[in-house]
Amino acid sequence: MLAKAIKRSRIVRFLIDLRLTVVCLALLFVLTFLGTVHQYSFGLYSAQKEYFESFFTLVGGLLPLPGAQLVLWVLFVNLVAATIYRFSYKAKRVGILIIHGGLFALFFGMFFTQYFAQESFLELAEGEGRNVSTDYFHWELAVWDADAATRRVAAVDLADLEATGSVRIEEYEIELALERVYHNAEAYMTQAEAGERERLNSSGIGLFQELRVSSDPQENFPGVLATVSGAGARVPLILYSRDLAPTSFLLGERRLSASLRRKAYQMPLTVTLQDFRAEFYPNSDVPASFESDVLVTAPGSDRTVRISMNSPFRFEGYTFYQASYRIDATGSEWSTLAVVENRSRLVPYIGTGILGLGLAVHFTQVLAKRTRREGARNAA
Amino acid sequence: MRRSISGAAARRAVVAALLVGIAALGGTQDAQEQLDPLRTYARGELRLDSLVSLKPILIVDNGRTMPMDSYARNLLLRLSGRRSYQGMVPIEWLARVLFTPGEVREDTVFLIENPEVLVALGLDASEGRDRYSLAFVLDGIEELERLAAQAGQISEDARTLVDREVLRLWNNVGVFVNVTRTMAFTYPDPAFAVDQAGAAARLGLPGANTYSYLDIALKQAVVREAASAATSAHTGSGEFSPADQTMVRLAQNLALWRETWSGLPLPVLPVASFGEVTWLSPWQALDARNLSGQAGEHVAAIEAELLTLRDMQIAYLEGRQLRFDLAARSLAESVRTRMAGQADLPDPRLEVAYNTIDPLARAELIFLLGAFALMAWLVAPARDRRPLTAESSGSGGNGGGAQVALPPLTNGQHANGWRSTLRRRLGLEGGARPLFARIALWALLIGFVPLTAGILMRMAVSGRPPVTNLFETFVFVAWAAALGGLIYARLYRNLIGPAVGIGGGLLMLALSGKFGADGDTLPVLQAVLDTNFWLSTHVTIITLGYAACVVAGIVGRIYMVQLARWPERERDFEGVYRNLFAALAFGLTLSFIGTLLGGVWADQSWGRFWGWDPKENGALLIVLWSALLFHAKLAKLIGKFGMAAGSALLTIVVMFAWFGINLLGVGLHSYGFIDGVLTGLVAYTFAEVAFVTVVGRIYRSRRRASLASRTSTAPSAPPTAVEPAAEPEVVGAGGGRDRGLPV
Incomplete structure (x- = not known):
């Protein structure tokens, strides 16, 4: 009774309407096309922010459209509603039903990845080991005790700090205040202007020149003017994202280090690059393959792993991929591994499997039906 | 050995002098000509008859080990955009450049497509040719070097057409001069x-x-x-x-x-x-x-x-x-x-x-003959010409159906021997089809052989699945279209089979020639693509998806024209519509599965199932557009004509996803940049939209007229052009009764 009433309600009738599906598919089509063209001028990151991960977008700054996220959510609700109220659950429709079940899995995988997966990278020189990976886009201000035997780092996300202006770090009993952020800057050695206190920097930087912020966030190198206060003293700092070394200073009795660095993520294991090899096709600089031998150290485990193109290494929801490499001026080889933490990575696989199964069932059903029909006609 | 050194010494000393002349990019040509007995010598009777023994010598170019024959082909194609030079096959041309460099200064091998380049180099652009000799280009060599150095400073994306052409010419001149010096x-x-x-x-x-x-x-x-x-x-x-x-x-x-x-x-x-x-x-x-x-x-x-x-x-x-x-x-x-x-x-x-036989070119030629036969069929005398609707739907009972019905085929008539059986099995039975239709079908069948052989030979040479680069996608789709056309022709006795097979095959092979024109078509693979498993699954399936969508587009256009021409006979075209529906369903299925497999590969290779990469988006666009058509039909927002029009427009989406994306030049998948194709793509889009609009309008007005006339003359007769209430199901390969199918 109630179910029927719900089914007749206007909102449900709207949500299960096939025309809503058509409108959403059309919008998604338009957004995908616009986003793809947008990439040509503004890069992938910008296209993702404007079209694919947004709820609303202004095309060319003029035409307002729902973003792909909104459309996908509506489409998802539409699918859920149709599953409950519209689909006919008959044996002959089972193929179509399985196909839409596969879509469910794909939607889940997509939303889960969107909101919970973490992508970062790890750049290692031969012989180097790390247990933190670094973010592609985000920066953080990190402070630690310069003299302590084990480094305990207190870090604040630059974007958060920019929003709040200052933050208190209890561990070192200091206050970190942000005075100015240059989102993309060039650094100069020039001394501070008259009347201004000299700011500390390990590389001798004294001045930033603001640069245009690139649409590709990997091309932006920020700098900050910040003040650390605590133990009755104030230390003005100038920190650059390309500083060669952290800046150390005395605050009361304690010597602290600070640096502006890519946001770091703790990993449950340490990865040490033992050997990197790149093979090239004969007489050319086209790489035929590249691979890294790494030593993986985790509590209770210690082994060598080979990571190469198309053959990643997986560990507890983390996956390590051979992404690229470089050879620096001194001739040492650096290997870049992409690190992805995604606990739902198998969901799209399952969705693909279900969808394939559904299509197979559907086609078999259609074929069987045709054969039956033709058989009946021949008999007649 | 030594004897011959002194014997040929005088001649070759002059060649060396000439080479130094080229090296210095100076020297007066007249003086060199006087000093050059080689020219007269090589022009004489003593010439090699055959360079077959030179062909298999192995050489490395762009990282690939290949026979000298392929090197010669790629080099000539790269310099001149041609597959032969003045009647010489590539190996003959290469031998001439290598062994008698004194003769090639006047050879017009450098393709300069953009006349602005000539003007910029201060060369005479008035002749209107597009291939020039070394001697001609040398006059502007200093300016060329300067411009090339300038263009080299600009990042690749920011280069103009002229910049790219200048760089290409500079590199080509360098390569050519180097080859002429090789034997020095x-x-x-x-x-x-x-x-x-x-x-x-x-x-x-x-x-x-x-x-x-x-x-x-x-x-x-x-x-x-x-x-x-x-x-x-x-x-x-x-x-x-x-x-x-x-x-x-x-x-x-x-x-x-x-x-x-x-x-x-x-x-x-x-x-x-x-x-x-x-x-x-x-x-x-x-x-x-x-x-x-x-x-x-x-x-x-x-x-x-x-x-x-x-x-x-x-x-x-x-x-x-x-x-x-x-x-x-x-x-x-x-x-x-x-x-x-x-x-x-x-x-x-x-x-x-493979180079010598050139099976793909042979297939293209045979398909071209088939295309002529198809065209001849269109202008043939009326009694030998039946509309494409020859296969009529189930009832075929109304007046229109009877006119176009084929003479029924009696099975006993040709039951003598295997040849007849084979002909019947292949649907080539005489009498049932007009002459030109039979010629077209034979052309499709014969052309399919070298096409298949060509793909198999390429697979054997490279040790790879059939599709590893853009060039090969076209060849593979040509093959799939030809195969689809053959299967269709086997099932139905109308001309859609040969039209799809020959039309699709010819178009795709012609396009492959366009995309293969920048050199080696069997290049080495980037490291990330180096996995035969994913190349053979994801790439092959997605390419078959392209093929199915192209076929749906062709059938859709045929159906649109049929409806617009004979709006009152919609029932007769029911079979064509069902084929359209099937092709579209195949297109959606293959594109969807292919796209998802691409996601799995991406997750295996660089850790994300989906990253909004342009090529992924292109595949998604195909999936979205075909899913949109099916749902819109189900929601009764569009009818059968709308499905056909949507399928015709789908080809634009396919073209965009297939190589339009590569023109944008971004993304992990962009394996080639082809100038000039963009213009073609835009023109194609306009043409297709215009076609759909015009045919749509004609259909609408004629249908209205047809309905009106029916209602006025015979108000009691049921209108034939209304849609049947039942939805057609997604069917495997065509539908409808098939009276030509041998049992």
């Missing part, structure tokens, strides 16, 4: 004249003469030793003997040539050290440092190979076929023997055979 190591040169009998004896040379770089470089250890002994003697005595002077000069010239010419091409001499194979050019092989890691017998073998190269040069100049063939074979044999156990050299014979 065999030419006697004044730099290696030994005027002292004593010095000659010390070097083990037959006497005072002008020798080649090759002759002296083979004695480089003796020369160096003698030169350093002479230098130290000089510091002691303060005096050079004439023999010492010669030695010091030879040593200096050796060092000079070694450093200057080490970049010259033709890497045909492989050496292996520490498991890594490097291919040396003759010039690099003459640099002892490159052979330092080699065993003594290998060094001796390489020196022998260098001498056979000279043998080939001499035999070519003298037009001695047997000597040339023996030298070429001995070079190939020696390389193979030397590398046995050290590296896997490919067998060049299959690729040479």
Whole structure:
């Protein structure tokens, strides 16, 4: 009774309407096309922010459209509603039903990845080991005790700090205040202007020149003017994202280090690059393959792993991929591994499997039906 | 051997002089012509009949080990955009450039598509040609160098068409000049004249003469030793003997040539050290440092190979076929023997055979004949021409259906022997089809053979699945369209089969020619693509999805025209509609599965299932558009005509996803940038939209008129053009009754 009433309600009738599906598919089509063209001028990151991960977008700054996220959510609700109220659950429709079940899995995988997966990278020189990976886009201000035997780092996300202006770090009993952020800057050695206190920097930087912020966030190198206060003293700092070394200073009795660095993520294991090899096709600089031998150290485990193109290494929801490499001026080889933490990575696989199964069932059903029909006609 | 050095000495000295002339990019041409007996000599009767023995010699280019024949083809295509030069096959042209460089200055091999480049170089652009000779380009060489250096500074994305053309021309001129110089190591040169009998004896040379770089470089250890002994003697005595002077000069010239010419091409001499194979050019092989890691017998073998190269040069100049063939074979044999156990050299014979047969071009030619037959059918006398609706839907009972019904086929009529059975099985039964339709179908069937063979040969040569680059996607879709057309023709006796097979096949092969025009069509793979599993699943399926969508587009257009022309006979075209529906369903399925498999591959390779990469988006657009059509039909927002129009427009989406994306030049998948195709794509889009609009309007007005006339003349008759209430199901391969199908 109630179910029927719900089914007749206007909102449900709207949500299960096939025309809503058509409108959403059309919008998604338009957004995908616009986003793809947008990439040509503004890069992938910008296209993702404007079209694919947004709820609303202004095309060319003029035409307002729902973003792909909104459309996908509506489409998802539409699918859920149709599953409950519209689909006919008959044996002959089972193929179509399985196909839409596969879509469910794909939607889940997509939303889960969107909101919970973490992508970062790890750049290692031969012989180097790390247990933190670094973010592609985000920066953080990190402070630690310069003299302590084990480094305990207190870090604040630059974007958060920019929003709040200052933050208190209890561990070192200091206050970190942000005075100015240059989102993309060039650094100069020039001394501070008259009347201004000299700011500390390990590389001798004294001045930033603001640069245009690139649409590709990997091309932006920020700098900050910040003040650390605590133990009755104030230390003005100038920190650059390309500083060669952290800046150390005395605050009361304690010597602290600070640096502006890519946001770091703790990993449950340490990865040490033992050997990197790149093979090239004969007489050319086209790489035929590249691979890294790494030593993986985790509590209770210690082994060598080979990571190469198309053959990643997986560990507890983390996956390590051979992404690229470089050879620096001194001739040492650096290997870049992409690190992805995604606990739902198998969901799209399952969705693909279900969808394939559904299509197979559907086609078999259609074929069987045709054969039956033709058989009946021949008999007649 | 030595005899021939002195024999050909005079001739070759002049070639060397000419080469130096080219090297300096100066010198007056007249003087060179006077000095050049080679020109008259090579133009005489003594010429090689065949260069077959040169074809299989292995060479490395762009990282791939290939036969010289392929190298010649790619080089000629790269320089001139052509597959032959003035009637010469590529290997003949290459041999001419290599062995008689004096003759090629006036050869018009450089393709300059953009006349602005000519103007910028200060060259005469009035002639309106688009291929130019080295001599012509040399007049503007300084400006070309300057412009190329400028263009090289600009990042790749920001280069204009002219920048790219300038760079291409500069590189091409460089490559061409380098190839003309390649064999100069065999030419006697004044730099290696030994005027002292004593010095000659010390070097083990037959006497005072002008020798080649090759002759002296083979004695480089003796020369160096003698030169350093002479230098130290000089510091002691303060005096050079004439023999010492010669030695010091030879040593200096050796060092000079070694450093200057080490970049010259033709890497045909492989050496292996520490498991890594490097291919040396003759010039690099003459640099002892490159052979330092080699065993003594290998060094001796390489020196022998260098001498056979000279043998080939001499035999070519003298037009001695047997000597040339023996030298070429001995070079190939020696390389193979030397590398046995050290590296896997490919067998060049299959690729040479592929080049020689050129199966794809043959298929294209046969399809072209088939296309003519199809066109002839369109203009043929009416009694031999039946509309495409020959296959009528189930009832076929109304007046329209009866007109177009085919004479029924009696099975007993042709039951004599296997040939008849085969013909019937293939749907080629005489009498049932008009003559030209049969010719078209035969063309499709015959053309399919070399097409399939071509794809199989390419797979055998590369050891890869059928599709690994953009060029191959077109070939594969041509194959799929031809196969689809054949299957369709086997099931239904109308012309849709041959039209789809020949039309699709011809179009795709023509496009593949366009996309293969920038060089090697069997290039090495980027590391990330180097996995046969994903290439054979994801890439093949997505390409088949393209094919199904293209077929849906063709059938959709046929259906639209039919409905617009005979709006009252919609029932007769029911079978065509069902085929359209099936093709579209296949397109959606294959694109969807292919896209998802691409996601799985992406997750395996770089850790994300979906990243909004342009090529992924392109595949998604196809999926979204076809899903949109099915849902819109289900929601009754569009009818059958709308489905057909949507399928026609789907081809625009497919073109965009397939190679429009590559034109945008971003993303992980962009494996080629093709100028000029963008214009074609935009024009195609406009044409397609115009087609759909015009046919749509005609359909609407005619349908209205047809309905109106029906209602006025026979108000009781049920209108034939209304849609049947039942939705057609997604069907496998076509539907409807099929009276031509043999049991």
